[in-house]
Amino acid sequence: MRPRRIAIVGPLKAWGGIEGKVVTLARExxxxxxxxxxxxxRGGQTPCPDRLPPEVRVIDLATRSKPDGIRRLAAYLRDQHPNAVLTVKDHSAKVALLARFLARVQTPILIKVTNTLSQTIRRPIQRLMIRLMYPRADGIIAISQGVKRDLVDVYGIPGERISVIYNPTVSDDFPARAARTPEHPWFAPGRPLPVILAAGRLTRQKGFDILLEAFARLRRTRPARLMILGDGPERPALEAQARRLGIDADVALIGFVSDPLPYMAQADLFVLSSRYEGLGNVLVEAMAVGCPVVSTDCPSGPREILEDGHHGPLVPVENAEMLAEAMAERLDQTRRAEDLGAATRRFDSRHIAAEYLHALGLARTDEANRIT
Structure with missing residues (x-):
């Protein structure tokens, strides 16, 4: 019997939140x-090469354009006959659907939607293509209820075509990874100041400009430090803003780190300041290692993760004053690592992978019965 095979298709980068979740799914x-x-x-790279299992086959189609991608992916589908295709990112969804038509095969295609598309897809022609093409997939996986609502309300996709499956965020290796020592002097034993942590690509979406304003307000009443993990085009502007606010000595933009969990485990507070998200995986990661959290109530995901604010304050987007107040309040509260960890069981990678296999029609009979 031929082994079951899934093709995960996308213009992946070497590092990133989406890429990390793809690797976790592949492992499971x-x-x-x-x-x-x-x-x-489209110039894709092997994702998270230090974590990718060697058994995973990486096939670079070396595509130069969308038509080139359609042609080459069609040839792959005809030659390799995967049992199912899972697409990540909008570009790959459209390419895969057209490639299947060109190849004249019946390979099931599931589209994974990882962000609130009304916030990321602006051009009318792109929105029209989503309306026309996404319903032709065998299914759509939204990573949060908010992403599903967006697809229904903005793009008119029937709700019954969309399954909500959270990202496979919490894996068995979390305790060992979280136990490592962060490579930064601010986390030295006996540190004098609390460390507030944030993480994400330095772009407008993540709202780090608002976080710096909130931190400056917080600093008026108490000493603290702010560390942001990640890199991106907004770095120069954020560095200039920190200098202008007079907080640059206590703000560290330390760039990309391959594993944020050791930093989250040692931080006194984690803050998500985004203007929009698909889910907000970093909130789940921080909670899973026991770090208290504060988040903006942005579309989509944080309200679901924090269960309407039960596990951490939710504040309006773009409101630095309320964000500062929530940060101060959370720093004064007793840390409840066990409660926070229990709240993340919904994001267990093994269970999530089983849900994906069920949606793809590849679950064993006992797995399918358990999920349904």
Whole structure:
């Protein structure tokens, strides 16, 4: 019998939140007897190479354009006959659907939607293509209820075509990873000041400009330090803003780190300041290692993760004053690591992978019965 095989298709980068979740899914699929191809489009790179299992086959189609990608992916589908295709990112969804038509095969295609598309897709022609093409997939996976509502309300996609499956965020290796020592002097034993942590690509979406304003307000009443993990185009502007606010000595933009968990485990508070998200995986990661959290109530995900604010304050987007107040309040509260960890069981990677296999029609009979 030919082994079951999933093709995960996308223009993946070497590092990133989406890429990390793809690798986690691939690892879990392997443990459940599914072979995995990572099929790269449009200059894609091998994601998280230090974590990617060697059993995963990476196939770079070396595509130069969308028509080139359609042609080459069609050839892959005809030659390799994967049992199912899972697409990540909008570009790969459209390419895969057209490639299947060109190849004249019946391979099931599931589209994974990882962000609030009304915030990320602006051009009318792109929105029209989503309306026309996404319903032709065998299913759509939204990573939060908010993302699903956006697809229904903005793009008119029937709700029954969309399944909500959270990201596979919490894996068995979390305790060992969180136990490592962060490579920064602010986390030295006996540190004099609390450390507030944030993480994400330095772009307008993540709202780090608002976080710096909130931190400056917080600093008027108490000493603290702010560390942001990640890099991106907004770095010069954020550095200039920190200097202008007079907080640059206590703000560290330390760039990309391969694993944020040791920093989250040691931080006194984690803050998500985004203007919009698909889910907000960093909130889940921080909670899973026991770090108290504060978040903006942005679309989509934080309200679901924090269960309407039960596990941490939710503040309006773009409101630095209320964000500062929530940060101060949370710093004064007793840390409840056990409660926060329990709240993240919904995001267990093994269970999430089983849900994906069920949606893809590749779950074993006992797995399918358990999920349904």
């Amino acid at each position: 699929f392997l443990t459940q007897g599914i072979q995995v191809d990572l099929v790269l489009l």
